[in-house]
Amino acid sequence: ETGVTQTPRHLVMGMTNKKSLKCEQHLGHNAMYWYKQSAKKPLELMFVYNFKEQTENNSVPSRFSPECPNSSHLFLHLHTLQPEDSALYLCASSQEGLAGRIDTQYFGPGTRLTVL
Amino acid sequence: AQSVTQPDIHITVSEGASLELRCNYSYGATPYLFWYVQSPGQGLQLLLKYFSGDTLVQGIKGFEAEFKRSQSSFNLRKPSVHWSDAAEYFCAVGVASGTYKYIFGTGTRLKVLA
Secondary structure, three states: OOOEEEEOOEEEEOOOOEEEEEEEEOOOOOEEEEEEEOOOOOOEEEEEEEOOEEEEEOOOOOOEEEEEEEOOEEEEEEEOOOHHHOEEEEEEEEOOOOOOOOOOOEEOOOEEEEEO | OOEEEOOOOEEEEEOOOOEEEOOEEEOOOOOEEEEEEEOOOOOEEEEEEEOOOOOEEEOHHHOEEEEEHHHOEEEEEEOOOOHHHOEEEEEEEEEEEOEEEEEEOOOEEEEEEO
């Protein structure tokens, strides 16, 4: 596998279910990101992990819980979601280095989530 | 506040015609600028990026973009569009404020007529 992979690609869940999205990067990067992509809205950054430490949480509801066990894997645990949480969830990774240096983010194919 | 504006939500061009997608940004420091493309059901693929140096950057699939500081713009161009270019295009500015992150525009959906 190369690049950034995400599983599952599609997920349908009820509002009382608990599920997890998985992201794995094979690029040797040290930073990983979760984004939410809803129709007609800009990509929303949800969480940032740098060297496995969460460095940003963009006021995301607690029904979304991220986990980064190592620099290659990122999870998004979901519980008691709402129908408005239906969206494409994208994972990305990058190599963060020198201060002030922005590097390219590489995206996975996304998980299409539908909440019934 | 930092922001990215893509004023065209939809653009339709004929195959073989030239293309220009507009992007304007608002950011106080030197911007790091990106264009990504997203095909239906897929993630975002990097087309090109500008960090510094030559203001005209070349990307994959025959795309290029020009950084114009005076206009706060980073427009994407292609001289001859192919049907396979139909997709959604996103402009982004990279900001370093505590942590590194991108600010994305709302995207421009390109339709190509045969």
